[in-house]
Amino acid sequence: MTRVAFLGPSGTFTELAATQVANASSAELVPFHTVLTALDAVRTGEVDTAVVAFENSVEGSVPISLDGLATGEPLVIVAEIVIPVSFALLVRPGTTLGGINTVAAHSHAEPQCRLWLRENLPHAVFEPAASNADAAREVEQGRWDAALAGAFAAERYHLEVLADGIHDVEGAQTRFVAVRRPEAPPAATGADKTTLVLFPQHDHPGGLLEILTEFAMRGINLVRLESRPTGVGLGQYCFSVDAEGHVGDERMGEALTGLRRVCADVRYLGSYPKADGGASTIRRGVADDDFADARAWLARIRQGEPS
């Protein structure tokens, strides 16, 4: 049976995302206490797949996931899952708003509920927890008065939903990715993404401009670009990017070899279908056929045939 790691304990949004991965119905979900231990469990073979949060439309990228995939033994993303995020305020049965002095949650939850907290619980202190579900567990244990978590976590920890649908920003979403040990990518669908980590040459101020040009020239749209420190010192960054298209596409293949040549290093993190199914726009001149025609023409002129 397939084993899928997720950030536990039971009741996290990550667990919800993990259940949506293909064939999850027949999978065994295995909770891990941190993102890094979940990723390492894939590397060692203890599990087949790990599902980790990658970015949130309000709070931004999840650094621990970006860095965990950018370093260490290679892994590849095989799927993305996007989940609308809104929180419930979970309390022990009988607790009222007036009785809440402490509210616990993962530190990513607080910025998404800040206005609500200011209005409804102006005097409560926020307490960071390892995960939202952990916060709920600690409320059950009596450490805190309330937790912000998915409403679906209430039953698991014998809590009540005192308020639901909490979110400062309408339409907030979190994007999760499923990662595995290196394997051939899922077949191209015409609506795919490729994730990369690009390390510019250190001695090269225009490195990012050069990188963007490699994509732009082949009509490849970038849908995410995050800089991350390489750890060497302030001002030393790598770039985590999502590009529209599949590693098997001609235009993506040529862009990848171009990046490989101009960057100090490129880490390929997989091609996979876009969660929203939106097909890539392919502008004139960059379809697979255009590349094939141009290559055939080049072969002819190299051999001295009339072009």
Next chain:
Amino acid sequence: MTRVAFLGPSGTFTELAATQVANASSAELVPFHTVLTALDAVRTGEVDTAVVAFENSVEGSVPISLDGLATGEPLVIVAEIVIPVSFALLVRPGTTLGGINTVAAHSHAEPQCRLWLRENLPHAVFEPAASNADAAREVEQGRWDAALAGAFAAERYHLEVLADGIHDVEGAQTRFVAVRRPEAPPAATGADKTTLVLFPQHDHPGGLLEILTEFAMRGINLVRLESRPTGVGLGQYCFSVDAEGHVGDERMGEALTGLRRVCADVRYLGSYPKADGGASTIRRGVADDDFADARAWLARIRQGEPS
């Protein structure tokens, strides 16, 4: 007397940074529980200046600071302070390594000490706190066994330094910024930085390439570029950037007006001396004199004089 806000309580790295701001010796340092309340205290006039962490060479940017400056009433950065970061393990007197089951700190501290913790305290659980000093305070109160914080925080909370110089990455640094209500920038020094938040046009795939070109064409080096979600939805970003040069420089002025024209919005966050004092390289054609000469030439040809 000048009042300077910092992320408290007493004993944080931010407090250390705040003491290094110009004229801090005569300033009153005022602790705040969160970055956002510190920034708002500047906006309301409750304090004159706030010092907040902006980025770390290992952990990356501090989203709450970036977002807090990118939105709300305008503020400007007037100085940056870079502090080498290494942690001490603080315990109540008498505690030994073997007796430590929980280690508390700000969530930014954990990734910087992960290897050390794995080797020296493999079974201890990490507990996130609102600040490192808060963690120390909670150790004093008996909630946790140990805190990761600056060694300078030990005395304040009657703790002992069980280990010092803890950092996974040699040379780790945190960069803090001092912000004030809008005011004329400090005089240009030749070694300055300008911080901006750039909002690309939504309907414009090549927006970032265009933005980078505005800088590159005037020989302006970008030393930091962070994307941040605008909150509207996945795939909608703004860019927080640091550019070398001063708002009063001709080349920076023209780049700024160019950005203002091509972006949906530009938020100017101040020009201030670089902490490392490294002078900007000014390539041929972009010195102030080159702009002045070119403008004089344009005036001549517009009036019909021989160029």
Next chain:
Amino acid sequence: MTRVAFLGPSGTFTELAATQVANASSAELVPFHTVLTALDAVRTGEVDTAVVAFENSVEGSVPISLDGLATGEPLVIVAEIVIPVSFALLVRPGTTLGGINTVAAHSHAEPQCRLWLRENLPHAVFEPAASNADAAREVEQGRWDAALAGAFAAERYHLEVLADGIHDVEGAQTRFVAVRRPEAPPAATGADKTTLVLFPQHDHPGGLLEILTEFAMRGINLVRLESRPTGVGLGQYCFSVDAEGHVGDERMGEALTGLRRVCADVRYLGSYPKADGGASTIRRGVADDDFADARAWLARIRQGEPS
């Protein structure tokens, strides 16, 4: 009375163009034997204006005009005139096709009538002349059997039109320019052109790319680009360009100062209305108002006002 120089003798296309210059009805047209002597006559003040051929849609640019304007005392273009070009075969009365062994014309005329000559006069030899009208004059004198010239030249030289409407390419046109000593340009009409000669830095391989970027970034369309040798050696070029827009436009002004800064030299050759009257497209962000707004914003932030 205004004196206008043209490439003579009487009966050239240039003379026809000269009659179309504003106020030409009251002007005295003065023939010159070469383009260079016509230009020099403007420089010395012997005439007020010179009209010279600049480019042809079949034969390309007229090097002597490009070079004559790119060097020597400065002149500016104040108007352009576009004339449809088709040739007549002029002969002494009584000559038939069968009796034509030599056909004279300016060397620019031959390529435009090559197919016609091959079909209709396959055995005739082409003889280059100083101008088409000169060729007609030489036919009158009996030196050659026929001339290719405008039909309007027949009467002047007592010749007959044996064939008319001769042109290999349908719709061929020649563009002439009227030049004067430096003076303020004609008022902007919204459908203007600016002509420049750009000398890239010698030690700079990407010079042309940089030049094009200065235009592209401000949404300025280039409608002509010619390289010309600088005379220093093979591989050393300058570029003669026509850009859409007026020197008084904000976007053109900024592009010009940018070019002045990055080029070794820029020679401004005037702004003037387009002959076809086609208004320039002004994309988002580069209208005069956009520049004015951006400059006002820059002034505010430099003074410390909220942006």
Next chain:
Amino acid sequence: MTRVAFLGPSGTFTELAATQVANASSAELVPFHTVLTALDAVRTGEVDTAVVAFENSVEGSVPISLDGLATGEPLVIVAEIVIPVSFALLVRPGTTLGGINTVAAHSHAEPQCRLWLRENLPHAVFEPAASNADAAREVEQGRWDAALAGAFAAERYHLEVLADGIHDVEGAQTRFVAVRRPEAPPAATGADKTTLVLFPQHDHPGGLLEILTEFAMRGINLVRLESRPTGVGLGQYCFSVDAEGHVGDERMGEALTGLRRVCADVRYLGSYPKADGGASTIRRGVADDDFADARAWLARIRQGEPS
């Protein structure tokens, strides 16, 4: 025996260039009256090779050669020959400067000797001829008083050299090319040139910028760029370019396929050794090995192997 066409009659600079083509000693040189008939003689197989003037460091490109190669049945350049150009004033024995009223030469010769003529023969009239050697022949026949041609033409036409070393610009050179029917290019030498004609998409204002970027991104230096009218109308151009490198180089191959994809049409006109032997500079990341490495890496990640 190899037959080589040149612009005759005997005594032209082109003939001199033709003798310098490889194996010319055993070749039969065949004069043609025009560049176009020489090119067509290669196309029909009447000759094996044609040598034609391509550009001059003072007078610029030779439009008839550019256009003759850009259209019609394909031909390829297999060699270039660069010849220093200075002229002799050829006269019938006994003629003195004072007796010269007419000076004949090809129209490309006059601009290169203009200052000399103005100083030494201010009253002589210039008469254009089909070639410099033709001018000499016509002097022999008594039509003109003097011809500007290579001194080596004097003997052939029984003329005297009245002055030698005539050239307004020190170091003037003319570049000739040897063309053949399509065949595999000469082997790469590391100091090669590739000649192309590029037709941008009509509906695409940034076409030239896009074209230059295809070269720049692969570190390919352009050493010549000429625009030529396509004949369709004013403002419709194609570009004749020389790029450093060989069609067999990886970077040139990828640039060519890129141009083929973005242009409306690309005409390949051959790769051949540079006359000056100056090796191309190959910047980091664009050597053949870099391309091979990148392609091998792409193959690995496409198959799911760790990169």
